[in-house]
Amino acid sequence: MELSKEIRNKYTAVIGLEIHAQMLTKSKAYSSDINEYGAIPNTNVSPITLGHPGTLPKMNKKTIDYAIKMGIACNCNIAEHQHFARKNYFYPDLPKGYQITQDTTPICTGGYILINDDEGNEKKIALTRIHMEEDAGKSIHDIDPFNTLIDLNRAGVPLIEIVSEPDIKTSQEAYNYVTEIRKLVRYLDICDGNMEEASLRCDANISVMLKDAKAFGAKVEVKNMNSIRNVKNAIEYEIKRQILAIENGETISQETRNYDALKNETSAMRTKEAANDYRYFPEPDLQPIKISSEHINSIKAEMPPLPNYLFKKYTNDLGLTEYDARNLTDNKDIALYYENIIKHTQNYKAAVNWLMGDIKSYLNKYAVTISEFPILPERIAELIKLIETGKISNNLASQKVFPKMIEDTKLTPLQIAENNNWIQESNEDNLINYINEIMNENPEETERFKNGEKKLMGFFMGQLMKKSKGKADPKTASQLINKTIK
Numbered sequence: 278m279e280l281s282k283e284i285r286n287k288y289t290a291v292i293g294l295e296i297h298a299q300m301l302t303k304s305k306a307y308s309s310d311i312n313e314y315g316a317i318p319n320t321n322v323s324p325i326t327l328g329h330p331g332t333l334p335k336m337n338k339k340t341i342d343y344a345i346k347m348g349i350a351c352n353c354n355i356a357e358h359q360h361f362a363r364k365n366y367f368y369p370d371l372p373k374g375y376q377i378t379q380d381t382t383p384i385c386t387g388g389y390i391l392i393n394d395d396e397g398n399e400k401k402i403a404l405t406r407i408h409m410e411e412d413a414g415k416s417i418h419d420i421d422p423f424n425t426l427i428d429l430n431r432a433g434v435p436l437i438e439i440v441s442e443p444d445i446k447t448s449q450e451a452y453n454y455v456t457e458i459r460k461l462v463r464y465l466d467i468c469d470g471n472m473e474e475a476s477l478r479c480d481a482n483i484s485v486m487l488k489d490a491k492a493f494g495a496k497v498e499v500k501n502m503n504s505i506r507n508v509k510n511a512i513e514y515e516i517k518r519q520i521l522a523i524e525n526g527e528t529i530s531q532e533t534r535n536y537d538a539l540k541n542e543t544s545a546m547r548t549k550e551a552a553n554d555y556r557y558f559p560e561p562d563l564q565p566i567k568i569s570s571e572h573i574n575s576i577k578a579e580m581p582p583l584p585n586y587l588f589k590k591y592t593n594d595l596g597l598t599e600y601d602a603r604n605l606t607d608n609k610d611i612a613l614y615y616e617n618i619i620k621h622t623q624n625y626k627a628a629v630n631w632l633m634g635d636i637k638s639y640l641n642k643y644a645v646t647i648s649e650f651p652i653l654p655e656r657i658a659e660l661i662k663l664i665e666t667g668k669i670s671n672n673l674a675s676q677k678v679f680p681k682m683i684e685d686t687k688l689t690p691l692q693i694a695e696n697n698n699w700i701q702e703s704n705e706d707n708l709i710n711y712i713n714e715i716m717n718e719n720p721e722e723t724e725r726f727k728n729g730e731k732k733l734m735g736f737f738m739g740q741l742m743k744k745s746k747g748k749a750d751p752k753t754a755s756q757l758i759n760k761t762i763k
């Protein structure tokens with residue numbers, strides 16, 4: 278399947294994404310069943326989850342709070358009054374025969390996600406809505422060769438669905454959008470963002486149109502991408518497929534397609550004609566919800582700083598590069614650790630270098646996260662100060678002091694340097710005395726250095742290090758050698 282640049286350039290792609298995120302609540306959305314991935318199949322299923330007659334759902338308030346958090350993070354309007362709706366359909370993994378969702382009154386409307394476009398410029402992707410609903414169970418087709426197995430542990434797990442406007446133009450923008458959403462839900466601690474385990478799922482709606490066309494083309498919905506990379510690949514494939522079909526004189530029909538990652542292809546699942554009619558109606562067993570502005574404010578007060586805010590702070594206020602700011606803000610715990618170092622030092626760049634250098638290497642080496650890293654952030658700031666004030670060199674800090682700080686987290690870097698006799702000699706009078714002695718002992722070299730033989734600096738440094746037993750601060754030492762001899 279080949280598409281020339283000329284033909285590709287005749288078309289614009291239009292993409293809208295629907296993302297489902299499983300909420301990290303302890304119990305399910307409308308029952309006290311445990312919400313946990315990977316439990317023994319069909320163990321977290323009470324009669325409520327199974328929808329037995331006479332059972333009643335009960336709202337898990339945490340789900341509402343988590344949805345509000347996401348709404349605040351995306352600058353959405355949060356509805357004061359809302360209710361749930363029943364979405365009716367029959368499927369073996371849906372024991373109630375309906376899903377409790379929100380139809381006409383989603384908890385959040387409007388808002389946006391900030392991403393980078395293909396040129397690296399900031400772009401707003403508008404959100405249509407975020408609503409709360411429940412997950413269905415899981416049909417497992419690949420364990421038993423003859424039967425489909427059903428695991429209902431997932432039935433009733435709380436979800437939010439985040440629906441974007443069709444503002445996304447390229448597969449890379451889609452990639453950046455999903456990455457941003459995953460980062461946000463992780464910062465907010467409302468979803469683990471794991472696409473492989475399907476706790477974050479993305480359906481992509483894709484259409485193409487001629488660049489000067491006024492109306493969007495018919496959209497195709499692609500499902501089953503289990504990584505952000507696959508979302509990108511599926512969209513890229515689908516754009517190509519649709520353009521080639523149109524160039525071939527075919528019309529694109531509205532349908533749902535399945536993505537096969539191994540073949541990197543999409544294939545038709547069902548057409549619009551075969552689509553369900555869900556017969557939505559208000560859920561009679563759950564009370565409507567009212568959310569006060571006080572409640573929204575109390576949630577706002579608990580929220581961590583968000584990646585975008587931190588990114589702007591680091592690039593605009595702290596003068597860090599975009600590269601550094603991106604690395605720091607990719608992961609909330611790294612960003613918060615950084616925030617805690619810079620409470621105690623203004624050497625922002627040194628703090629990045631320690632975090633992204635020695636600390637990251639330690640985390641990689643021992644396959645641990647920053648939350649398991651033994652050194653307190655303020656100790657790193659103290660280490661930076663020791664280097665700044667010339668008490669120890671960068672090398673010594675990294676090779677000697679840092680490992681000892683990990684060994685004994687009770688000791689400050691200053692104590693470690695003192696206990697081991699590592700404090701550099703930066704007392705200028707002492708150093709000048711040494712230099713005078715060296716000049717007396719080496720008149721010939723002194724004369725040559727005076728006459729401009731710069732390479733003798735190494736010789737004098739060597740002598741000075743010997744006399745100071747290796748503790749001369751190299752920067753001060755070289756300045757003093759120049760000054761004293763000349």
Ligand code: ADP
Binds near residue numbers: 442483494
């Ligand atoms: P449906 O009724 O099929 O669910 P919606 O209007 O609710 O369709 O839109 C679902 C998603 O599809 C949204 O993310 C929306 O932005 C996107 N979308 C709508 N129209 C198009 C289109 N022509 N091309 C691409 N995406 C679209």
Ligand code: MG
């Ligand atoms: Mg829809």
